[in-house]
Amino acid sequence: MAFISNKRLYNDLIELYTSDYPGVSFVGDFSNDCSCVSLKLRCDVDPSCPYFGFMLPLTMCFSNYPLACPSVRFDVDVFHPNVYENGLVCLNILSAKEWSPALSLRVVLLTLLQLLELPNDQDPARREAGESYIRGDWYERVVRILDSSKCERF
Secondary structure, three states, rough: OOOOOOOOHHHHHHHHOOOOOOOOOEEEEEOOOOEEEEEEEEOOEEEEEEEOEEEEEEEEEEOOOOOOOOEEEEEOOOOOEEEOOOOOOOOHHEEEEOOOOOHHHHHHHHHHHHHHHHOOOOOOOOHHHHHHHHOHHHHHHHHHHHOOOEEEOO
């Protein structure tokens, strides 16, 4: 594991790495400059959720953490109303206005799992996914897209 000068970031990452939190598992290692980390989000969510059973790769990048929120980006297309086409997650706690240094990476990832289960369709970041969610064909589209992306299942 590379040296990380930010003690809080280091402690949060070690907590994720050594603890057995449902829904989170590490893959790979920290980037050379320790500004980004790759994870796989284990979607151990309600079985009625289309993401159930998938391991979704994502990247978290840190600039001035914990004073500034991390950016979170899925590395595969998750076709979700609150995830932009480029994979960036639109989540209130990941905005400068709502972020608090008291929030940990564990809280961010657990909140992300909740968002996957319960999308906010009132103001979608990805309009097509929001419309699909409202129409009712979203579940099938998510599973088809994730299967075609060769996402791991558990």
